[in-house]
Amino acid sequence: MTRMTPLGPDEPASHPYRLAARRSTAGDSAIDVGGRRIGGGDFALIAGPCAIETRDETIAIARVVRDAGATMLRGGAYKPRTSPYAFQGLGQAGLQILADARSETGLPVVTEVMDVRDVEAVAAVADMIQIGARNMQNYALLTEVGRARVPVLIKRGLSSTIDELLMAAEYVLKEGNAGVVLCERGIRTFETAYRFTLDLAAVAVLKTLTHLPVIVDPSHAAGRRDLVEPLALAAAAVGADGIIVEVHPDPDAAVCDGPQALRCDDFARFAARVQHVAAAAGERFAATAPA
Amino acid sequence: MTRMTPLGPDEPASHPYRLAARRSTAGDSAIDVGGRRIGGGDFALIAGPCAIETRDETIAIARVVRDAGATMLRGGAYKPRTSPYAFQGLGQAGLQILADARSETGLPVVTEVMDVRDVEAVAAVADMIQIGARNMQNYALLTEVGRARVPVLIKRGLSSTIDELLMAAEYVLKEGNAGVVLCERGIRTFETAYRFTLDLAAVAVLKTLTHLPVIVDPSHAAGRRDLVEPLALAAAAVGADGIIVEVHPDPDAAVCDGPQALRCDDFARFAARVQHVAAAAGERFAATAPA
Amino acid sequence: MTRMTPLGPDEPASHPYRLAARRSTAGDSAIDVGGRRIGGGDFALIAGPCAIETRDETIAIARVVRDAGATMLRGGAYKPRTSPYAFQGLGQAGLQILADARSETGLPVVTEVMDVRDVEAVAAVADMIQIGARNMQNYALLTEVGRARVPVLIKRGLSSTIDELLMAAEYVLKEGNAGVVLCERGIRTFETAYRFTLDLAAVAVLKTLTHLPVIVDPSHAAGRRDLVEPLALAAAAVGADGIIVEVHPDPDAAVCDGPQALRCDDFARFAARVQHVAAAAGERFAATAPA
Amino acid sequence: MTRMTPLGPDEPASHPYRLAARRSTAGDSAIDVGGRRIGGGDFALIAGPCAIETRDETIAIARVVRDAGATMLRGGAYKPRTSPYAFQGLGQAGLQILADARSETGLPVVTEVMDVRDVEAVAAVADMIQIGARNMQNYALLTEVGRARVPVLIKRGLSSTIDELLMAAEYVLKEGNAGVVLCERGIRTFETAYRFTLDLAAVAVLKTLTHLPVIVDPSHAAGRRDLVEPLALAAAAVGADGIIVEVHPDPDAAVCDGPQALRCDDFARFAARVQHVAAAAGERFAATAPA
16 A cells, blocks of 8 residues: 655645645555555456345356456445435345355455444455445545545545545545545536436546546446446546446346446456557556456 | 325335325424424524534524524534544534523524434434535435434435435435425535525425425525525525524634624624515514414 | 716726626616616516417417516517427517517517527517527627617526626627626526526626626526426515516417416416515516606 | 438437437448548547637648648637637638648648638638537527538537537538537536536447537647546547547647647647557547548
């Protein structure tokens, strides 16, 4: 993980994001997540189901994405849902399934935490804890994951500014957790042809402002499977340090967000195309390489 | 408080907000907050400082707003701040000051909770608990305040849709807490002449969709003192059930949001104008009347 | 019409809107439109059909709105339509119908021009020329109406900033036409419960920045009849100098925008409520008074 | 240029964009612009100054971009400016300079028209006429360029939906001009770190809806030079049919939009990188190849 250089005497106390700012360290930070790296030239391909549904299915998906070159497995055990009547995730049982999938495939796992009271349990299993877009300004939660021993993936709120995203990172960094990865996942605009407007300029801006790795989630932005690939290629080209995508063997049967999930049987082709464009844009695709 | 009518056989299980929906009860709900009412024709004027700073100042402001006809006192003990380096509120000490201000003035108090672990302590003091805009989709927090014994004021997220606001209310109602008040406080748009775009059409839409009271916060929307009064008048005219505004004796010295605070010595004139327009639009101004 | 005071030596040449700026003249400008006034305390109620359809219907609507206290008649002869296959308006024949309706009722008429080549013909009939939201930055058209002898109503573009609206006014003023009225009609945001987000804060901001009258179009903002009245009341309360609304005897049969049109048989009640709130907010309702 | 296939009997008369729709023709349309092609696999690199300033400078820039592989020269003779007091372009003299630059370099030229009365003069010189974002719904102008004999580049309005952009194309196509190219150039959102939010998902959506070529303008979206290259690479990766960028020998001295102009002496490197990523994403870079 990155080492923070001490702030010099010319560093104003009021600096808005003193630890996240590019000037606070030399070069780009690379974050170690369960033995794989994100940032510093290593392009991460994080893939998996939206929600953890069953053990067998999760392990099957994990094998598919690992064989195609994914670097990490994603999957939701605790799911933020707009409606209280919608499926809320398997919770602790889902975490156990993720641990099993890691054992079976060797992939580090990334999963979301929504409640400060769950941070300890999630951190005990996850290789990287995700803060979802809806909780990007849940400061109690940011502070709590700042005290955890695993890296934190912070998704940009759907109408959060770039500055606010960096300040959310600062809440985590301030507690001593230097393993912060940022994620652009679409902002809310007037356009209705897709779900959110993927703001790739934000990735380019963030790379000028911070040393932290920045990845992109084209699945949640698009909300439509057919847009995920072109947006993933664009993310690779714009200079992102990785992407996080949803994959499912039978999207029509998925309990949530099926319409945006890539199909397992198409994933290897998808991953190869992303790898090809990332390489053309100068990223090292760390998919199958040891960190 | 409102009584929920049982859902009939024609009520689809998938109804998006079955308890918040207008059809789920007869007429408008009026919520009792420490002996004052919001909704059902009673217009609430909630006023006070942004953050609780000192005991003397808080009580002085409470007297000013009570004498001018305010129905409740607002004030933040726990403050959500974009920066971890900014003043975060007095916490428990701030709650005690609010309790003292209530004793001195008889005004019920409204204050924000940000952490599920603080809900019990805040509910022990507050007459109404506020869920701030940044936490509107913090489902753990919504569930917890749904189990509290005091009404809940839910502020619309800064890019939350009207549907999402109603679903946030549903999280609270589902736990058995029928005392929900909604608050429009501005949405994020491209315009930079003020802080957020106050969406008064949302108030009118909400009145068609839900039986819950809907109030307006012109102070946070505007971010500028000179816009608070015209927006408060507009809120009164559009059919809101109340407004919540920030007041300070010396805005230039306020620890936060001073530029949007009304001045204490102008508050009585302001309140009278709001009362006049609310009456013209058909609202009963419950300011000084017993509940 | 307003007289512009000469700019003093302290006026920077680079002032962004030197003629529209509040400081460029003393007090509020009142614009004379065919004998009626807008601004300077006179509240205008402009009403009529979206598009001119037939002579009889137009005159019937004109009588209804005049008897209810409207100060001007609106109606589109040239209609901007998103689709080239939609009804484009009656053109010159529509202008003649408007002239007839004025003769029959005494109401000044307001109608839109979309093509620089039509300005002369429209100005020959209209008492006020409307620049629609889609043409707010059509600088050729703004320049041309700036040379016309009748006042100009400029609608804010659906994502134009307040500054850009004032600069559009400046294009007209610069050509020597001092009769400019601004109109807020909703901006584009993420919310889909209505058509556009009516930005009433913009009205309050404009009143601080410019001496020009500012009116509000709740019909196009809402796109729904049930929201027009609460938004019209809010506009009256926020300090607008008038409103412009659509009225139709049989909205279901209207060739365009029927769902947002007020019904003729409800218009007198509507006008009385607006008048009541405008008076409470301190505006003089110039509806039936001679200018 | 593309040939439109007759609409079949299953084509509803109310189809929103019958000529622009993908189903209205077989495959992708390639548009011939002065001997170079856009679309159908040919990636266009259109480059040049924001505004035409002088003959010598324009020709110098044209040589630089041609030698680096640009396929067309852009440059504004008529400039839409927010302020009436800003430089409005050289007009007819600017058109003559563009014609001279074409003679010197062989590059086809693209330039904007803003006034229906100028269409004939502009079409006499331009190889492709540009409709700027502010005029995307100027229907009189769209109709007029639909009658011209040269292709038309339509820039998306800054808050126009994808549907509205296609309907703008339909206005041109309906008049018989099949040479329409669409351009994404950023939409207006709340983010202030750059000028407009480049909506690359819109490019991917457009490619599913229409057979027309779609290019991207990263310069106007970004408003900052440092973002132009990453966004250009992303555009190449997302499947755009080309990009249009601003170039200047001395951006600090440019009369408009200097901060977003690429430097002439860096352009060859830039073009090579774009070419490399476009090739990786499967586009044929038609820069120096004859059509």
